[in-house]
Structure formats: C-alpha cells, structure tokens
Amino acid sequence: MAAPALDRAPAAPRRRRPARRLPAALLWGGAIIAAVVILIALAPAIAPYPYDEMNILARLQPPSAAHWFGTDEFGRDVLSRVLIGGRLSLIMGFGATALCLALGVPLGLLAGYRRGRVDEAIMRVMDVIMSFPPILLGLLVLAVGTPSFWKAVLAVGLVYVPSMVRLTRSVTLNLVSEEFIVAAHARGEGAAYILFSEILPNAWPPIAVEASLKVTFAILLGASLSFLGMGAQPPSSDWGLMISGARPLVNSAPWVALAPGLAMCLTVIGINLLGDGLREALDPRMVRAHRQ
Amino acid sequence: MAEPLLAISDLSLTYETPRGALQALDGVSLAVEAGEAVAVVGESGSGKSSVALAIMGLLGREAMLSGSIRFEGRELTGLDAKARRELRGRAIGMVFQDPFTSLNPSLTIGEQVAEPLVYGRDLRRSAALARAIAALGEVGLANPAALVTAYPHQLSGGMQQRVLIAAAVIAGPRLLVLDEPTTALDVTVEAQILDLLDGLRRDRRLGMLFITHNLGVVNRIADRVCVLYAGRVVELGSREEVLGSPAHPYTKGLLASLPRLSLGERGRRIAPIPGRFPDLTDPPAGCIFAPRCPFVEERCRAETQPLLELAGSRAVRCWKSGALGAWPAPGPPRAATHPLPAQGSAPLVAAQTLSKLYQRGRAGGGLAWSRRLGVLPWPRLRSEIVRAVDRLSLAVGRGEVVGLVGESGSGKSTLGRIMLRLVEPSSGRILFDGADITALPQKALAGLRKRAQIIFQNPDSSLNPRRRVGEAIGRAVVLHADGRVPDLRARVERLLDRVGLPPAYYDRYPHQLSGGEKQRVGIARALATGPRFIVCDEPVSALDVSVQATILNLLGDIRDELGVSYLFISHDLSVVAHIADRIAVMYSGRICEMGTAEAVLAPPYHPYTEALLSAAPTPIPGAQRRQRVRLRGDSAPAAAERAGCPFHSRCPRKLGAICETMEPPLLEPRPGHSIACHLPLAELARVPPVIPAEPCARACGGFDPS
Amino acid sequence: ALAAGTLRVAVQSNLNTLDPAKAKIGEEYIVDILVYSGLTRLDDQGRAQPDLAERWTASADQKTWTFYLRKDAKFHNGRTVDAEDVIKTVQRILDPATGSPNRANFQIIDKMDAVDPSTVRFELKIPYAGFADIFGDRQARIVPRDALATLTTHPVGSGPFMFESYEPGNSVVLVKNPHYYVPGVPKLDKVVLRIMPEGAAAVSALETGEVDLLWNLPLESIAEVKKNPELVVDSVPTSTWDGLIMNCSQKPFTDTRVRKAVEMAIDKKAMVQLALFGNGTPTHTMIPPSSPFYDDDIKIGAPDIAGAKKLLAEAGYADGFDITLYVPAGRPTRERLGLGAREMLKPLGIKVAIQEVPWDKFISDIEGKATFFTDGFFSRPTIDTSTYPFFDSSGSWNTTLWHYKNPEMDKLLDAARGARSEDEQAKLYKQFQVLALEDPPGVIAYVQNHVNAYRKNVTGFHSSPMLWLDLREVAIQ
Amino acid sequence: MAFYVLKRLLAIAAILAVMSVLIFLITQILPGNVAQVIAGQFASPETVAAVAHRLGLDQPLLVQYWRWASGILGGDLGVSLVMERPVAPVLFHALGNSALLAALSFVFVVLVGIGLGILAAIRHGGILDHCASIFTYVGISVPEFFWGIVLILVFARYLDWLPSGGAAAWGEGLGPWISHLVLPAATLTFTLIAHVSRLTRSSMIETLRSQYVRNARAKGLPERVVLLRHALRNALLPTITVLAIDVGWLIGGVVVVEAVFAYPGIGRLLIFAIQHHDLPLIQASILVIAAIYCLANLIADLLYAYFNPKIRYGRASA
Numbered sequence A: 001m002a003a004p005a006l007d008r009a010p011a012a013p014r015r016r017r018p019a020r021r022l023p024a025a026l027l028w029g030g031a032i033i034a035a036v037v038i039l040i041a042l043a044p045a046i047a048p049y050p051y052d053e054m055n056i057l058a059r060l061q062p063p064s065a066a067h068w069f070g071t072d073e074f075g076r077d078v079l080s081r082v083l084i085g086g087r088l089s090l091i092m093g094f095g096a097t098a099l100c101l102a103l104g105v106p107l108g109l110l111a112g113y114r115r116g117r118v119d120e121a122i123m124r125v126m127d128v129i130m131s132f133p134p135i136l137l138g139l140l141v142l143a144v145g146t147p148s149f150w151k152a153v154l155a156v157g158l159v160y161v162p163s164m165v166r167l168t169r170s171v172t173l174n175l176v177s178e179e180f181i182v183a184a185h186a187r188g189e190g191a192a193y194i195l196f197s198e199i200l201p202n203a204w205p206p207i208a209v210e211a212s213l214k215v216t217f218a219i220l221l222g223a224s225l226s227f228l229g230m231g232a233q234p235p236s237s238d239w240g241l242m243i244s245g246a247r248p249l250v251n252s253a254p255w256v257a258l259a260p261g262l263a264m265c266l267t268v269i270g271i272n273l274l275g276d277g278l279r280e281a282l283d284p285r286m287v288r289a290h291r292q
Numbered sequence B: 001m002a003e004p005l006l007a008i009s010d011l012s013l014t015y016e017t018p019r020g021a022l023q024a025l026d027g028v029s030l031a032v033e034a035g036e037a038v039a040v041v042g043e044s045g046s047g048k049s050s051v052a053l054a055i056m057g058l059l060g061r062e063a064m065l066s067g068s069i070r071f072e073g074r075e076l077t078g079l080d081a082k083a084r085r086e087l088r089g090r091a092i093g094m095v096f097q098d099p100f101t102s103l104n105p106s107l108t109i110g111e112q113v114a115e116p117l118v119y120g121r122d123l124r125r126s127a128a129l130a131r132a133i134a135a136l137g138e139v140g141l142a143n144p145a146a147l148v149t150a151y152p153h154q155l156s157g158g159m160q161q162r163v164l165i166a167a168a169v170i171a172g173p174r175l176l177v178l179d180e181p182t183t184a185l186d187v188t189v190e191a192q193i194l195d196l197l198d199g200l201r202r203d204r205r206l207g208m209l210f211i212t213h214n215l216g217v218v219n220r221i222a223d224r225v226c227v228l229y230a231g232r233v234v235e236l237g238s239r240e241e242v243l244g245s246p247a248h249p250y251t252k253g254l255l256a257s258l259p260r261l262s263l264g265e266r267g268r269r270i271a272p273i274p275g276r277f278p279d280l281t282d283p284p285a286g287c288i289f290a291p292r293c294p295f296v297e298e299r300c301r302a303e304t305q306p307l308l309e310l311a312g313s314r315a316v317r318c319w320k321s322g323a324l325g326a327w328p329a330p331g332p333p334r335a336a337t338h339p340l341p342a343q344g345s346a347p348l349v350a351a352q353t354l355s356k357l358y359q360r361g362r363a364g365g366g367l368a369w370s371r372r373l374g375v376l377p378w379p380r381l382r383s384e385i386v387r388a389v390d391r392l393s394l395a396v397g398r399g400e401v402v403g404l405v406g407e408s409g410s411g412k413s414t415l416g417r418i419m420l421r422l423v424e425p426s427s428g429r430i431l432f433d434g435a436d437i438t439a440l441p442q443k444a445l446a447g448l449r450k451r452a453q454i455i456f457q458n459p460d461s462s463l464n465p466r467r468r469v470g471e472a473i474g475r476a477v478v479l480h481a482d483g484r485v486p487d488l489r490a491r492v493e494r495l496l497d498r499v500g501l502p503p504a505y506y507d508r509y510p511h512q513l514s515g516g517e518k519q520r521v522g523i524a525r526a527l528a529t530g531p532r533f534i535v536c537d538e539p540v541s542a543l544d545v546s547v548q549a550t551i552l553n554l555l556g557d558i559r560d561e562l563g564v565s566y567l568f569i570s571h572d573l574s575v576v577a578h579i580a581d582r583i584a585v586m587y588s589g590r591i592c593e594m595g596t597a598e599a600v601l602a603p604p605y606h607p608y609t610e611a612l613l614s615a616a617p618t619p620i621p622g623a624q625r626r627q628r629v630r631l632r633g634d635s636a637p638a639a640a641e642r643a644g645c646p647f648h649s650r651c652p653r654k655l656g657a658i659c660e661t662m663e664p665p666l667l668e669p670r671p672g673h674s675i676a677c678h679l680p681l682a683e684l685a686r687v688p689p690v691i692p693a694e695p696c697a698r699a700c701g702g703f704d705p706s
Numbered sequence C: 001a002l003a004a005g006t007l008r009v010a011v012q013s014n015l016n017t018l019d020p021a022k023a024k025i026g027e028e029y030i031v032d033i034l035v036y037s038g039l040t041r042l043d044d045q046g047r048a049q050p051d052l053a054e055r056w057t058a059s060a061d062q063k064t065w066t067f068y069l070r071k072d073a074k075f076h077n078g079r080t081v082d083a084e085d086v087i088k089t090v091q092r093i094l095d096p097a098t099g100s101p102n103r104a105n106f107q108i109i110d111k112m113d114a115v116d117p118s119t120v121r122f123e124l125k126i127p128y129a130g131f132a133d134i135f136g137d138r139q140a141r142i143v144p145r146d147a148l149a150t151l152t153t154h155p156v157g158s159g160p161f162m163f164e165s166y167e168p169g170n171s172v173v174l175v176k177n178p179h180y181y182v183p184g185v186p187k188l189d190k191v192v193l194r195i196m197p198e199g200a201a202a203v204s205a206l207e208t209g210e211v212d213l214l215w216n217l218p219l220e221s222i223a224e225v226k227k228n229p230e231l232v233v234d235s236v237p238t239s240t241w242d243g244l245i246m247n248c249s250q251k252p253f254t255d256t257r258v259r260k261a262v263e264m265a266i267d268k269k270a271m272v273q274l275a276l277f278g279n280g281t282p283t284h285t286m287i288p289p290s291s292p293f294y295d296d297d298i299k300i301g302a303p304d305i306a307g308a309k310k311l312l313a314e315a316g317y318a319d320g321f322d323i324t325l326y327v328p329a330g331r332p333t334r335e336r337l338g339l340g341a342r343e344m345l346k347p348l349g350i351k352v353a354i355q356e357v358p359w360d361k362f363i364s365d366i367e368g369k370a371t372f373f374t375d376g377f378f379s380r381p382t383i384d385t386s387t388y389p390f391f392d393s394s395g396s397w398n399t400t401l402w403h404y405k406n407p408e409m410d411k412l413l414d415a416a417r418g419a420r421s422e423d424e425q426a427k428l429y430k431q432f433q434v435l436a437l438e439d440p441p442g443v444i445a446y447v448q449n450h451v452n453a454y455r456k457n458v459t460g461f462h463s464s465p466m467l468w469l470d471l472r473e474v475a476i477q
Numbered sequence D: 001m002a003f004y005v006l007k008r009l010l011a012i013a014a015i016l017a018v019m020s021v022l023i024f025l026i027t028q029i030l031p032g033n034v035a036q037v038i039a040g041q042f043a044s045p046e047t048v049a050a051v052a053h054r055l056g057l058d059q060p061l062l063v064q065y066w067r068w069a070s071g072i073l074g075g076d077l078g079v080s081l082v083m084e085r086p087v088a089p090v091l092f093h094a095l096g097n098s099a100l101l102a103a104l105s106f107v108f109v110v111l112v113g114i115g116l117g118i119l120a121a122i123r124h125g126g127i128l129d130h131c132a133s134i135f136t137y138v139g140i141s142v143p144e145f146f147w148g149i150v151l152i153l154v155f156a157r158y159l160d161w162l163p164s165g166g167a168a169a170w171g172e173g174l175g176p177w178i179s180h181l182v183l184p185a186a187t188l189t190f191t192l193i194a195h196v197s198r199l200t201r202s203s204m205i206e207t208l209r210s211q212y213v214r215n216a217r218a219k220g221l222p223e224r225v226v227l228l229r230h231a232l233r234n235a236l237l238p239t240i241t242v243l244a245i246d247v248g249w250l251i252g253g254v255v256v257v258e259a260v261f262a263y264p265g266i267g268r269l270l271i272f273a274i275q276h277h278d279l280p281l282i283q284a285s286i287l288v289i290a291a292i293y294c295l296a297n298l299i300a301d302l303l304y305a306y307f308n309p310k311i312r313y314g315r316a317s318a
C-alpha cells in the first residue's frame, strides 16, 4: 500500500535541529527573579537580625558594616526587613496575578469563544467593574470587614480581572477563526477541550506579558493600599508599606526608603524581562520566521 | 552593445540568521532591456524576492550584498540612502505581491497614489491628486475621481493591485519590479492585470522584472525567463526556449509538476520533483540541484556547475544539459481498488437548497429600531445580508470526487463547512448517507464527525503550533475510538506512513515541518477517523508546484485505495480538472454549471465557465488559445437582495433585462450536465472550445529537448 | 503675590465641617477659634477668661450661673451678639440630632433664660464649679441664631477673622474682621489655611516659604527643621495623651493584676523616644506634669519586669498570653506606641499581634468593644472634663473605652468635682493618680508636646497647649 | 456614525443606571455608619439615632434610593452628609482640578511615552532601546508616592523651582496654575509611561515590518514621511485604547498622588467620602468618574475608527 518512492517525503533530515536559543531577556529575568525569590525564601535564615527587633539607641543609623542598609526609626535593621518584607510583596504580586489569571482567563476564553449573548453579558459586567478606578475598587472590597493582607491580595486580584478578560477575549477571537480550531470542531471536540487545550496554549504569549505587567501593578497597588492604611499589618511590612512609612524620613534618612525601593526596582525589572523573554520563548513563530 | 536598462552581475547575498549565514543568492547575473519583460521564476525560497529587494535597496541590516547592480549604467550597490531614495519610485518602481497588505489601511487611495509626486517631485498636493486621478484611470479603474477618497478596504483585491501599479508608475519610472503581483488574485482578475501590465510596458517602453512562481503567467507576459533555484540562476533564455524546450533538469521538473488543463491528463499521476529544497545555511556540495535530480551522476555531486552559455542569449547551469532525456514519468495510474460507483446510485452526501446568510455592518450605517422584551425600543445598526450560499443543491456520490471552483468569496468554503455542519445553514437540508443531519444537535454529530472530515488550505494555520504532530493525529483517533487505544502510537505511525511521512515525525512540532509536510499531517489527521467523505478546502493552493503535485498524487491514491469521497474546493481549474470526476462551478453563492469534468471542460459552457477557462494561464508556449473572454468589473457585486442571474452584472453575453430579473433556467445539454443560463443551449453550444481539443501530447510525460 | 499681611498656614487634614458645634478635629478647631468667640476663653493654664462675657457670677451652691455679655460684640453680619444667641447655641448643642460631641458637658443644665439682651442665666442640675470653663471649649462657640442655615457653607461668627472661602481638600481663606471688639486686633489682613496631608511636602513648603507656619509639625521632622536658621520651632506641653486601652470587662483584663502588670512592663520614657521622637513627657494619668494637679511624688522609673511577671503569675498567666492590639490606621504615633508595646510586653510572654483598622471602623467597631487597643485624646479644657468621663463608672467615655468600674474611684471623682477649694481639689486629684496607678484601666503612656514651626518673619505667635491656633496677636514682617 | 455614537451613549446610560444601583447597594453594605461618624467617637446611641433620623438614614432602602436617584435625574446630586454642603459644586470643583491635572499628565504621557516608544522602535535592539526600557522599568517599579516625594525634595525644596503642592486658586492666572500642576503631572507620567511607551514600541516595530511600510519606502518617500505618515498612524491604534483606560484612571484613580501633592482632586474627595461614609458624595463621585471613564472609552473608539477606516462604521455586529 506504500505510495511510490517518488512521492515520499525525504527521510527526516539529520537531527541537527538548531538548539532553540533561549532569549537573553528570559535568562536575565529568570536569573534576577530566581535570586530574589531564593533570597526572600531564605530570609529567616540569612537575615542578619530579627525583622522586628527594635533598638531605640540605634535608630536611624546610616548604612554601616553592622547594618548594611542602616536602621529605621525603631532601630530595626532595614536589610532584614527588606528581606522579610519581600515575601509579602511577592505574595501580593504573584498571588493577585494568579487570582486574576484564574478568573480572567477562563472568562475571556468563554467570551471570545461563545460570542453573542455570553460575550455581551461578560463584557458588560467587566465594563462596569472597569469603570471603577482600581484603587477605589480595592478600597471598596477592603471596606467590607476588617482589612487583612489576604483580603488586600483578593481585592488587588479582582481589580485586574477585567483587563485580563479583555485581553484573553481578543486573543481568543483571533484564534477561533484559525483552521486548527475548525479542525477540532470537525473532529467533534467539546468546548472545554477546544478552549483549554487548543486555544489557551496559543493565547499564552500575550497573556504572559500582560501577567508580568500585572505582577508589577499588583505590587504597586498593594503598596498604595498600604499607603491608605489597608494591607500588611505592622510590624510585618511589605516593600510598599516600608517605602510609604519612610516618606517623612526621605530627607533625613533616605536609606530607609532606598533599600525597599531598590529591591522593588530589581524585582520589577526581573519580572518584566521574564515576561518579555517568555513571550519570545513561547512563540513558535519566532522560530518559524526563519524558514528551513 | 549599449548598456542595458538593468544589469545585475554576479550578485551574491547572505543573510545573517541565528543558525548562521544563509546564502540566499549566489552569483546571480541577469539583464533587463528597456521595454523588455524578464521573468524570474523558481519555487519558494529560491531568492526571487531577494533579487527584487536588492535592486530596490530595501534589504534589512541582516543582509550582506556583493556583486554589482547597474541601472542605466549607474552602480546601485553602495549608494547612500538619499541617492537610493531618489531612484525609488522615480526611476525604478516596485509592486509587491499582496495588495491586501501593501496598501496602508489608514490612508486614502488618492493620497497613496499621489504621494510619490508630492514627496519625490515636489508637486503641490492638489496637482498631485489630479495626476493620481489620471493615473488611476490609466490602469483601468472605473470612476477614478470617486476612488481617490476611498480607503483600501473598500476595494477588491484586483482594484487594490491596480492602485499599487498606479502608484508605482505615477512618477514615471523606467524599470518596474513586480514581485508576484498576481499570486493573490483570482484567475480572471490576474488575466486583467497581466493585460494591463503588458499595455503599460508597450506604451511606456518600461523594462519589467517580473517575479513569479507560475509558469503559466510567465508564458503570458515574459520575453525572457530566468529560472532561479536556491539562489542560483539555473537557466536563462527566451520564453519559447525555456518553456518549450527546457534545458535544465529543474526547469523540466517544474513543468512536469504542473497539472494540465486537459482531458487526457485526468487521473494520471503527476511527476513532481523529488526531495526537498536545500537548507541554504548548509548547501550541498557540487551541483545544488543534484540531490533532487533524476539525471544525477557522480560528477554532479563533485563539481559546482558554472553557467554555460548556449546559443543566443541562452544559458544553463548543467554540464550535460544537451544529453538529457525526458523527465521520468511517474508510472501508470494505480488500479483503483474502489471502483467508481454507478451514476444514479444514492449519493453519500447531499445538500438540498442550502442557504447561508451572513449579516454585515453596512457602510454608511443607518439605524433601525427593534423592540426588546416586547416594549423596550432598541436601536441597532442596519446591516446588509450576504448570501454566501444561495439555495444551492449538490450531491457527492460514494467514492466520487466533486470539484468546486469559483472565484474568491463565491461561497466555496462556506458550502464545504455547512456540509460538515461546521457552519449552521440558514435554510435547506443536508443528507448524509441518506439520513437528514440538518437539525441534529452538535452532541449527536459524533457519527458524522467520524465519517466526514476536512483538509484545509493553509498548512500554517491548520495545525496547532503547540501540539506535536503525533498528538494532533492521535487526538482524532482517541476521540472516535470506543475506550482506550493501547496501540495509539503505532496507529498514528501507520497513518503517518500512509501519507508518506517517517514515524519519527510523531514527535515534531509543526514549525519543524515544511509546507508540504504540514499538509500531509493535515491529511493524516483527516484520515484518522476513517472517514467516508472529506472536504478538501483548497488543499494545494498554498503550495509550490512540485509539492502540490505530490499532494495531488497522494490524495488521488487515497481515493483510489480507500474509496473516500471528496468535495475538492479550488480556485485553480487545472487542479480541479486533474482530480475531479465531476466539477461544479460556483459564482456568488450559486452553482452556474455542473457536470462531469469532460462535460464542463468542453462546450457548451456557462459564460462564467468559459471566462474562467480562457483566463487560466497555461505554460505551453504557442499553444493554440482562444482570445480571452473579458469580464466586466472584477468582483461580484454584493447586493443584498438580488434577482435574476447572479452573474448578470459581469456577464459578457448578457441578454438584457431578463438576466436581471428572471432566475435563469437549468439547461441540460446531456444527462448529468447542467448550465444555469438564459441563453439558449444552441447559442452556448456554438462557442468554440477553450482548451485545444487534442490535448498536447508532449504535456503528458515531459518534454523532448529536440 | 499675596498681600503683606497674609499668613499662610499649612495644616494636615481636610475639614469635615465648618459648624463649630460639630467640630471634632484640630483643623476644625482652628477655624472655630478664629471665626467665632465663646462666652469665655481658656488661657494657657486652662482657666476661663472673659471673652464675649465681660464677667459672670455663680450662686453659692454653684448651681446658678449668670453671664453678662459685652455690648460691643457684633457678628460678622453686623448684628450685635445677644443673650438669645447664647441660648440658641446651647440648645443646638443639646439637640441630639446635631450630634455635638460637647452635648454631654451641657446636659447638667436644667434651665436657661435671657434676663435681658445682654444677660443670660443658667440653672444647673448639680453644683458644678467649672461651668464657666466649658464655655471656653471648642464646640461651645456662640453662633448667630439668624444665620444657622449657612453655618456649614458660610460660617458667620463674632471672632477676629471673617470667613471668606473654603475649597474642600485645598484651602480655607479668612480675612480680618475690622469690627472685632478688641481694639488693635487682629493684626493680620488675611489667613490662608492650606491643607497639605503629606508631611514631607508641608515641611518643604515651609522651608521654601510657600507657607509661613506649619501647624502641628510632623514629629519625624522636628530635628531637621530645628537645624534650619530660617525657621522657629515652638513647642508646648499639652495634656493630649496616648495610651493602651485594656477592656476591663473582657478577659484577661478583668483581672486588675494583669492590667497592672502591663502598666509595669511599659517603659514610658523609652516610649516617648520611640513614639514621639522625644517630644512629650511620660505621665501617670492624663493629668500632665505641667498641671498643678500633677503628683510629682510618684516617680516614673524603669519598667519592673520581675514584679510584672509575678503579678501575671498570680493572675494565672505565668506564661503570658496571645492578644491582638488594634491600632487606628493613619495615626503613626499610636501605631508606634503599639509597636513599642509589642516589644515591651515580650518579656512577660505576652505575644501581641497588631491589627490596623481604618478610622471609621475603629470608631464603630473597636473603641469600647475590642479587648486591647491604642487610643488617645486631645486636651479637655478642665481637669474634671478630662478625668471624670473616663474614670467614673458612669462616665460618658468610660463605656466607650475601657469599662472601668471602681467604687472608690467614683467616690473620689465625685468629691473632687464638688470640692470647694483648690487645695482640696489638688489633694483629691493626687489620690486619684495613686489609685489610677494601683488599679489602672490602661496604660496612659505620655502626654505629647504640640509643636509648630514658623518662619522667622512671623511675630507674636506662641503655641497653645489646647492646640489652638491663636492668631490675634500675630503679624508678619 | 452619529447613530453609533447615540447607541453607545445609550449603553453608557444603561451602565450608569446599573452602577447607580450597585453603588447604592455597596455603600449600604459598607460597615460603619455616617451618623456615627458625624456624632463622633463617644456619642450615645440616642445621639446617633437622632442624627440618622435627621439625615433620613432610617428610611427604607428603596425610599432612600428613589430619593437619591430621582434627585440625580433632576440634576440634583444631593447634599454631603458630613460637610453639609451641596455635593455638586464641591464635586465639580474637584473634578475641574482633576481634569486639569489629567490633561497635563495626559499630554506628558502622550508626548514622552509615544516619543520614547517610537525612538525605541526605530533603534530596536540598540542602546537607545535598552535605555528607554530601563527608564520605563524604573519608572513603574517604585510606587508613585515615592517619586512624588523625591520630586518635591528635588524641585521644590532644593531647587525651589516649583511649589510643593496644592492648587492655585481659580483667579491667579495661568502661570501659578501650571506650576502647581507640573510636579504631580510628572509623577503620574513617570508611572504611566511604561505602559504607553512599551505598547507603542511593540506595535511600531510590527508596523515597521509591514508590507505597506516597505511599499512606502519603495515609492521613494523620505524616511520621516514613512515613519510618521505611514507607520505611526497605524502603530498608534493599540495605544489609543490604553490611553483611554489611563484617562479614566487619571481622573479618578490618582488618589495617592493627589494626597502627596495636596492636590484637591476628585480622587481625594472620594477617599474622604469613603472614609466618612458620606453616601451622597460617594455615589455622586463614583458615578461621575464612571461616566467619564465610559466617555473616554467612547472617544477612544471613535478615534480608533478615525485612524482605522476599516471599522469606521462597521461596529454593528456587536
């Protein structure tokens, strides 16, 4: 039953497939984030002082060998606090983003795939949510019941759901007309399979980039909520709260704000590089662009 | 001898790629005289566009160029950006392949055509616009004054291509570089554009460098032909020489790969060029074509081939070009294990008066009020109704291949998808194996999904880029098996083998495959459920001729072996004529002619069929061809409500009011052949055949170099 | 580009209301004191001095009080201030629908009547020696009975400055009252209150001369501002206190020994450094060391951890306990107090978790309801109004704070209230301080200093222990 | 076109109606109570009840909603419970301030963000591109209140070029106005620019690779014309949508920057209202902010249609 030899595609060419080079951004971003995460995970072990140990005599000391980033107004070691506080910031950033992905992506997939009424209904609800400025939405969510860090994570996550829905929806809209989706229909695949196994994997690159931005914004919005008194509870502190608390000292003891600021900068740059890199790495077209 | 208009000599080009230097052009030399059209042909990746971009100086930073390009005696390589810019548009114009993406969507037509004058010739805007109107008229666009304020998306592809041509020639260039200017267009439109270009060349004594992969187009427009393979010129000569008596094995192969618009060819296997295009980052030693050449000898692999000058201006890059035989024939057609069913037995799939209406926002808007929830007045924008498929009936017999041809937008894909219930019909019935499946809920369609499948045009978008080949095929097997499939991998590998792919491809991702290989995977995927019926939606349109030939052979084999029925959709008549038992010609949602392939290809013709046939380019130089039938306009008007014959607005043989108001009757010249036309049969039968009655004998196997 | 006689003052918080009867925060008091007058005015020692009332008399039983108004006092709308205005003002405060925080103080009034247009008489339900003092309080400003409708949008008073405009969130503009009844006063033509919530921005504005005076200088910036030769930092001790409130009706603070142990463990001197950057004084109760009633004999020394541990063990908490300390959000001093307490209670084995609560929720859900929280209060004008409502078991604020019940204390406070002589009063309040330390309802850690900073060219300014911004004598060079 | 706008306006009205109910319900759920806030910490329950009665807070929800909604329909935004002054002038004054700040920041963001994006795209992969990325990363990576303080210290305190905060009165003329706006606007720009410039960059890169740009070059157009006339127009499309969202945010969401710069905008007003449970003020401000957000989106869609003739009238299928 074999077709004549002439018709055969050539035997697989030598397995000299070019090793896919990982994008530099991915490597750098990954390295930075890995370093930050490891430092923060090990913080209880490597922090030179307990994060809440006060020493009135040593308050507001500039950086020195004993305190690399100086001390704050309670005489607490800034470096230790930055290391410990990073945990909350990262949980805020990644937790809220995870939440917004978990809610926003399925909704967006559904809206883009079903279109019609489902789409209308979902998008109008998102319009309503979106027309609240994020910080107010956060405040409103937090205003119900006592504020706590986890509620702040929840609030921040919810705030970013609509934009995630929008993005996912538009990506989905582009993908549903692709022929491989029609092929899936033709095989009789169910909606869930098409959404999560056919569309979703292809929707990841833009979502990954958006998610990396969201991590940044979540950390910042969390900081703003802390600034307004809702979020992490003292003496534990996230970076935003530390910066916020150090505002009055910016002139006299800049290091108190500088250390968490630097930590935040580094993390954000790492996350964004990672996001850009991920998009590149996830996009098969980047490879396909160079034809065989 | 005077300096030619354009003289390229020893042009080499390498691209820096992540995988290393890619030698896209290697020692290319060619010349274009004023008033002469030189065609550059070759399959995808052979470096045609690179030549064009090198001339225009539009190569990216990753390109490294050596050699010389002289225009009117002036060296172009190494010119600074400013001098280059001054040449562009004013001395050398360029038209790109895809009119849909080559026009800026947000600027009006007028501005885009007038631009070269405003910025290049320092004309005032109003004056430039006036010139633009004139130029638009010159390229045969009706009502150019109204067009200048239109936006590209409001124009059909043919009109857009004319606009691009107008913009390219408005500043009076002496050389026009055209990079596949008609590839994206329908045949009838393509023919019009070719006529237009030919006229321009003659009127303005334009030199033309015409890039194409379509040998039929070459035959229609070129004076001389340059065949490019893997960045090397393999053959150079006049059109008659190259097409009539090709000297290089590659040219022979290209010609042999083409399915022919002739009756005697039907059912025969085509003889494609074996093997695959070389990796230009790591080209083979010796003759670059050697790995694919049926005439190869030891010496070919050892020595690089120089370009040998033959008589006249002819040159060929093959040391034994004088001693080549005919391109080997692919062998006799296989005996079909599933003989064709007798005419008149119950069809496998039947569409009965199917319609599909789409709503589209209407340009200009307009508001209509409807009531929501009974009372709430609810404004909605008026929209127009597109009849993608219009009360159409069609049946596909068991083991039968029905070809469906028609121009872009005529509703071919929609029909194909409706028959698989991938698109819901607006009205009408679909019968599958005698059962009415029109109203079955999607969940109850498992039986249909197993027995009816689809193959798509675009190999890139029809495979999920994130899914391994094996998974893509295996998923269909699993889905339609009852319970687990223990030997899944083996079954998928068998399917891969069936479409001629080695089992190792199981673990590949689509981007690691070539276009033809992707199409094979698509076919394997469709075969995975063991279907009785496959809708082939332009399965070969996106492929190079030689790949197209292998896929056509494969599809033919599968039909013969498994007795599957196809609805074979294509806009290329020669392809359809090659594979189909019956042909349906579709225009604007309706079938205007249908019958056995023999019947449709011979008179009497529906006027549209006649136009299609006469516009189809053939690569046989000097073949007796009738004058082309010219159509008015270049696309079907999208009228919301229409009466009469859908073709009346473009029909060259329109009778009069009756065509506009009365639905045409079905004429039956012979049993099983129907034509929907108001013209009397006798009148239609008087038309001489478009295709030479006696199919060209040489077309069957190959060409003798005699 | 402002007129020479314009004083620009930076304040931190937005004003909620311009109605003096409803005023609750320092920024509102500033407007009250500048735009309105009271029957009396409190001097820096907290004693009532004549203002709209030229003089007053009390009956021997301290139950009938008569005030004689000055006849040259006019409201800014030109009408003379008369006895009816006084009565209307008090009636407004007493109306629960007004929601005046001062209502409790005036509930001792039994009857009031206008004897003549410039004489008003009050009959009290109980003898009350400090009745003239409560007319010096911030909410008891005399408002014109014919302009009540516009009090919230365009207040009209009889004070040294007239209201010109208020842009919520931005500024209040006041101009000189040319007809003010004290001759030669005020000196300024105009006062602009700029609302600048961000401390660092306010300090920067003061340094660059965008504002002339910064009311309530942020504590963190004091040291820095002091270094600037262009600026004067003026500090005054007040009786504004902060403390840790322990709810005496909830475990574990139902046991006096536990409360006492907490009191003993807190290092108040360190707390002044920690929470106030040194700008305050440790104290026993809300009676500040600057007060004549303060008991110098009780020394504030180092914390007694061993003693505290012993007490805790006796109470059955040898290993301490876990507790949540609620702190109001946006009050950094009280937050620092809480953080300090958290550290200082560690040696006792008391593990404190800190929970910040937004202010509105703090008022409704925490005060008087939670077990353990930080709180604090402005100076009250009289010794009685600062102690009685807090410590008496029926005291109006006791029930919304710590639910303290000590019959001995009740007796003591009642006696002090009715005391006939200052000496007797002083003796009784000293006993009160001893008792309040023996059986503490909470830890009153310190009284704060009130600190203002102004530019050198501002003259005649001094800070008031009442946190008032008295600008009558102020001029700008 | 006009009908499309009409349809969208109707949709906005519907959204606002839904929001009015939502806001009303949310404000009812919010714990705490305005009567308590007004009466103060130590008010007796009797006082609180009396205040609540005076404000009509003891009436059934439906009655309260009806009173409020009918007031709004009649153009009456109600009276602030805490400030006891009509909401409308307070709100619109703050809104005016916010609009000014938003306008200036918007101009900054558009100029700097789009400019940076274009530069980075042209020099794609080069030093300039990397510098621009770093700049934008640093901009977004630290909270705006931090940048606010830093700007105040540098430009107000040390250089003494600009005021540290506040807003100029309406009558003081353009100079003081602008000078008060510069620092807060710059702070906002800092935090917004990343979004806009990165988006512009990527869509510009894509557009520069497009066929029609190549075609424009082949016509011999000067590079400037190719960039601005052919590429930018199309590259700005995705940016427009983002800018619309930013406008909504600039009007209502800049609470923190307003607080740092003592700028009397609507964001701070709203926080004030939320913190004091001043229901009419909360409701009116959120409604106004939502309306602006919706309008900004409408304008963005119209602009989008303007720049992209393909969808000029064609949004009907939705």
Ligand SMILES: Nc1ncnc2c1ncn2[C@@H]1O[C@H](COP(=O)(O)OP(=O)(O)OP(=O)(O)O)[C@@H](O)[C@H]1O
Pocket: A290, A291, A292, B015, B016, B017, B022, B024, B042, B043, B044, B045, B046, B047, B048, B049, B050, B051, B060, B062, B213, B280
């Ligand atoms: N910018 C580039 N960078 C790297 N490689 C390139 C680039 N452009 C083209 N190539 C490679 O150069 C070779 C020739 O490309 P070119 O586009 O000239 O071919 P072509 O004959 O026009 O093909 P097609 O018919 O598909 O248009 C191909 O292998 C292609 O992959």
Ligand SMILES: Nc1ncnc2c1ncn2[C@@H]1O[C@H](COP(=O)(O)OP(=O)(O)OP(=O)(O)O)[C@@H](O)[C@H]1O
Pocket: B358, B359, B360, B386, B387, B388, B406, B407, B408, B409, B410, B411, B412, B413, B414, B415, B571
């Ligand atoms: N989802 C849709 N919504 C609106 N109109 C549609 C839709 N799908 C197709 N159409 C319209 O229906 C008509 C027929 O489209 P169809 O794709 O079937 O044509 P076709 O013959 O396959 O064309 P091509 O050769 O370009 O593939 C066209 O005018 C098209 O614009």
Ligand SMILES: [Mg+2]
Pocket: B048, B049, B050, B179
């Ligand atoms: Mg090409």
Ligand SMILES: [Mg+2]
Pocket: B412, B413, B414
């Ligand atoms: Mg199609």
